Amino acid sequence: MRQFVFLLIVWAMMVACSADSPSDVGTDFFNEGVLDYAFIDSSTVKLSTIKLEDLSTNGGTRLLLGSHADEKLGRLTMSNYFQVTPSSSSDVTLKYVDNISYEHLLLVLKYDKYYYYDTTQNITLRVHEVTQTMELDKNNQLFNDKTFTIDQNPLGTVTFQPLPHRIDSVVIKLSDALGQDLWNKATNDSEQLTNSTNFLRYLKGLAILPDTTTSTGIIGFTITPELRLYYYDKSVTPSKEKYIAFPASTSNIVYTNIHANRLGTKLTTLKKTDERLSASVTDEEAYIQAGAGLELRVDMPYLRDLKMNTNFYMTQAILDMYPIRKSYSDVEPLPSALSVYLADKKNNIYGQLSNKATLVLDKDLGRDTKYSLDVTAFVKSQMNLTEFNENALIFTIGTNYTVSADRVYMGNNGINYKTKLRIYFVTVNN
Template sequence: MKLIRYFSKRVFTPVSTVFAGLYLCISMSGCQWGDEVVALKQQNPDDFMVLFSDTSLVKLSTVALDSVMTGGPDRLLAGRFTDPYLGKMHATTFFQPTFVSSLGIPDLAIYDSLVFKAPFDKYYYGDTTKVMNFSVHALQTDILLKSSYFNFYTTDFDATALGKKSFAPSPTTVTQAVRFKLSDVLGKKIFDQSVANLLTSNEQWMDILKGLMIVSDDKDNGSVIGFKSSNDSTVLELHYHTAEKDGVTRGVGTFKVTASYNQILGDRTGTSLAKLPEYNSRASLSSEQSGNKAFIQEGTGIMMRADFPTVRNLKYVQYSVPNRAFLRVTPLQRSMEYPFTPPPTLHVFLVDKYNQFYKSGGIPIPLSDLAGKAVTGTYINDMINNKQYYLFDVSGQFTTILASASEETNGLMFVSSALSGNSSFPEYNTEFSKGLTRLVVGDQLHPSEPGVKLELYYTTYKAP
């Protein structure tokens, strides 16, 4: 095969350059070894320059979901703290220990105690050096009567606590579990019903106890911690013993947690996000209206949106073609002070002008790089230069904007975790729905710490 092409020194627009390159690649891919390529005139490399720019406009806004699906998590959350940027935060967990089979307590057994045991799952946010004051209450309603639960839901419960516990948590010690000693009145009732063989079904169990909840004291200001919920060691334990000739035999009857949800609420009164509407799907607030800052927060459904309104102008710059583009996001320095650590990774999704996710098969579509891989940004702590930031390859977004004939283009939404494969509730059981980790970023007009910079590399042709 003989490939004959001649490239003249005519003016190359960005679009024509791209198509010329594509045509050349396709043509070359059809050649076999030994084919002759003739009369291919290349441009002088000195006619091209690769330039760098970091002055493009980046617009930030904070977007709030009307609710976050917090049902069926593998983490139970409880605690309370005050965030200097986002206000008073608290989490309360509701769950149901479930009857599986009769406990088989011997007739001569003697009741000892009723205990709820929950191991830590390593998650915490806030100051764990402060003492937390938890109380456990009985639910008045079966939580399985609803099929879905969201962060602002609650369930009626008895005002009188079944048990209380105060402690400074050690949530990273996974071998440690918190043990709540509960009411002996309830424990003795469960024991007596079991011994009398009157506790043989889940319906009979629900007549005794519909569920439990753990709530922190209103005056607490420490942290929110996580307990495992999908673990055989997260159980309600009925302890008893029997006295025999050769000593005391102790026994334990257990009820495993099989249903749960977390309530996660925040009071933004007096904060930069006080104007952000609540319970309004995809409500947004520009960074100019929130103290030149944008925010992300798990649990409460707060996300950060970025738009590049001036990128389209590159279409009309002669002799230039963008190559790669990166978005550098630098959190406010003071916002990362202990105990409020930034998310380890941020994920990027495509949204329309109404802040709705673009979806495929019901699942939000992530931003992809030029190789088709989903874009993420890992928190980088450059200790040598004392810089902390995330870096995102947004070249794919530039390709979309420059190729679009419409003046309306999609924006980029940043969240703290990948979204799940649940098409109805993509946040189901993700870090974004079962934590309170947050991020604060200054926009380009922030008076002391501008936090976003668009780093653009492009090739320009020096016209004769």
């Protein structure tokens, strides 16, 4: 009750300070009277962080690789598991070809131009053979926490500086033991190379794991990694290097494993999907983190209490949310927009807003960069509900959410940051 009385006092002060000159526009709708226009710059908005269930990452638009230790969110590690099979356009039987010799075995990863965090740090990747049969679940999905058993001895290792906008691929030289074995099968017409089913019995899959002892960028690659068996054809002059391709394809399992280690952060207590971690516990900040399943929840308590004033006609409601300054940069950019969902007390989604929260950049000083969203329809619906509820808005990154590392630190109610709900309204002076 005291909180509501305080709200009414603030409301009265804001009306006194922000009312425009009286106008008789629209008075036909209010019998006889003059309309005063004003707004409430409300502080009764509460931010919290929620955690989604495991995300399905097979069938995604990219693969992600890297391991980054984020100051507030912990270490995020991206690994890959995938199958490769003989290309239908490749001749993998070289039994009757003369004057050829094995050269080497390579794994080729093609950049898809996506990256997040600092790319000036070298990344080390290890390629391992998967020793467990790779299968989708009963719903033809693989979730981001799924792993498969691997041979702990790596087939190959590479250390490189990511250059996703300068070169098109990363090449990893693999074990000659595997290369020679593949070569022997190809030149001896082995049945293990005649079709995909037989080949996957021979080579169940490959895994790429990043080094987790350093903090690097997260790099995006296409979903078409390719194993290449190179050989020299000496039947021509000069001799020519050729290769047999074993690509991943849409019919193969190709997915990113995402592991978020929250130890040492204030997010360790956030375990279940129906929980929310108040920004008051996390330094007056709330978080969104793509790939790892963190989303932002915004509650607007006391909206129904506004109905107690009979001389109150809401015209518009705008929500402004402010990212923490210096938490974003050229290599940690803010998403241009956030998708918005309607959720109940337990974070169950029951609808989606057609409009998005749009990023408004303060390019001069960076102090007023914010996400702005018209929430008029949501506020009106909450004011009109007769029963008590804890409905809220859920904000998330709408593009490639399951296969990106984008994140946002959003300010709650602190000295420098205050999420604001501006409610514009009119009153009638008779």
